[in-house]
Amino acid sequence: MRIGLIGVGRIGAFHAATLRDLPGVDAVTVADADPARAREVAGVLGVEVADGVDALFAGGLDGVVVTAATSAHAELVHRALDERIPVFCEKPVALDVPATRAVVAHAAASAAPVQVGFQRRFDTGYRAARAALRSGELGWLHTLRAVTADQSPPPAAYLPKSGGLFRDCCIHDFDIMRWLTGRQVVSVQAAGGNRGAAFFAAADDVDTCAALLRFDDDMLATVTATRYNGAGHDVRLEVCGSAGTLVVGLDDRAPLPSAEPALSWRPTVPPYRNFLERFHDAYVAELTGFVTAVATGAGSPCGPDEALEALYVAEACEISRRRGRAVEIDEVREKSG
Numbered sequence: 390m391r392i393g394l395i396g397v398g399r400i401g402a403f404h405a406a407t408l409r410d411l412p413g414v415d416a417v418t419v420a421d422a423d424p425a426r427a428r429e430v431a432g433v434l435g436v437e438v439a440d441g442v443d444a445l446f447a448g449g450l451d452g453v454v455v456t457a458a459t460s461a462h463a464e465l466v467h468r469a470l471d472e473r474i475p476v477f478c479e480k481p482v483a484l485d486v487p488a489t490r491a492v493v494a495h496a497a498a499s500a501a502p503v504q505v506g507f508q509r510r511f512d513t514g515y516r517a518a519r520a521a522l523r524s525g526e527l528g529w530l531h532t533l534r535a536v537t538a539d540q541s542p543p544p545a546a547y548l549p550k551s552g553g554l555f556r557d558c559c560i561h562d563f564d565i566m567r568w569l570t571g572r573q574v575v576s577v578q579a580a581g582g583n584r585g586a587a588f589f590a591a592a593d594d595v596d597t598c599a600a601l602l603r604f605d606d607d608m609l610a611t612v613t614a615t616r617y618n619g620a621g622h623d624v625r626l627e628v629c630g631s632a633g634t635l636v637v638g639l640d641d642r643a644p645l646p647s648a649e650p651a652l653s654w655r656p657t658v659p660p661y662r663n664f665l666e667r668f669h670d671a672y673v674a675e676l677t678g679f680v681t682a683v684a685t686g687a688g689s690p691c692g693p694d695e696a697l698e699a700l701y702v703a704e705a706c707e708i709s710r711r712r713g714r715a716v717e718i719d720e721v722r723e724k725s726g
């Protein structure tokens with residue numbers, strides 16, 4: 390099987406290395422808008438390199454992995470679908486609702502599957518929490534508390550093409566809460582703050598945010614995210630029910646030093662520093678799933694229609710933090726319709 394990968398930045402280089410080592414993958418070819426970077430990464434990883442995206446497609450591919458900047462995703466996914474090639478696309482699918490809807494429509498009309506990179510669906514902790522909820526062990530949920538905290542911010546150049554903190558980071562939380570509970574968000578109230586580098590405000594973005602979500606069964610959720618969590622990379626979900634609670638992401642490497650002197654348990658290993666450490670196994674699992682789907686002709690475990698639902702919530706939060714008022718999800722659906 391020949392897999393092409395487009396965009397060899399932070400996540401692309403990691404995914405290319407994973408693909409190279411997966412059983413059933415005979416060749417990985419990478420391309421990037423920056424050809425020098427593509428050549429350098431290909432040399433380090435020992436994979437093939439194409440002289441641009443046109444050359445990559447011209448080489449003949451069984452599957453395409455899109456890890457370019459978010460602003461380039463939709464065009465690249467359309468191109469793969471035009472050529473009937475199965476495609477894995479990093480989240481979010483596009484920067485806005487109309488472009489995401491266009492991908493959803495194209496994918497629905499195509500025989501080739503589109504898998505979106507919501508790797509938390511492949512993470513053992515989130516899967517265990519989902520299974521516990523489904524078994525009834527947690528009772529009914531009253532609250533979800535989600536945290537997505539990067540230890541250090543991305544480069545300034547990343548921000549203008551990222552869609553902003555809600556679409557770029559919290560979209561993982563919006564997706565996983567829907568997936569875990571099977572419920573829909575109906576309204577949000579969100580806020581953003583900027584106490585870090587000036588380049589966040591210059592990009593019309595925030596470095597820290599918080600949102601309160603109401604679901605269609607009256608469950609409440611809080612979602613917080615920041616680019617400045619000095620203690621380490623902290624991605625958690627507290628799943629709190631009438632009969633029990635489970636915390637996803639609370640392990641030996643969770644960056645949660647306790648202020649309590651009486652605590653008997655102390656972490657013995659360094660905290661996670663970034664998403665590649667925190668989700669290493671989940672990233673491998675999601676690409677194993679993609680490669681298996683390419684080999685077997687199976688459907689996508691996480692299509693762009695799912696990504697669209699998560700994007701509606703991110704859009705609502707973005708409107709809410711700008712206007713300082715609660716926003717109904719239906720308002721976003723209808724406004725963009």
Ligand SMILES: NC(=O)c1ccc[n+]([C@@H]2O[C@H](COP(=O)([O-])OP(=O)(O)OC[C@H]3O[C@@H](n4cnc5c(N)ncnc54)[C@H](O)[C@@H]3O)[C@@H](O)[C@H]2O)c1
Nearest residue numbers: 396397398399400401421422423456457458459461479480
């Ligand atoms: N699932 C996750 O946990 C996760 C984590 C990090 C990033 N991401 C997503 O992955 C994508 C890339 O993020 P990153 O942090 O690796 O960014 P990055 O800026 O480090 O890398 C992006 C790369 O894409 C290239 N590129 C941009 N436009 C291109 C185009 N039109 N054609 C070919 N190459 C192009 C750039 O030259 C760069 O090398 C983003 O959409 C981001 O949201 C997902």
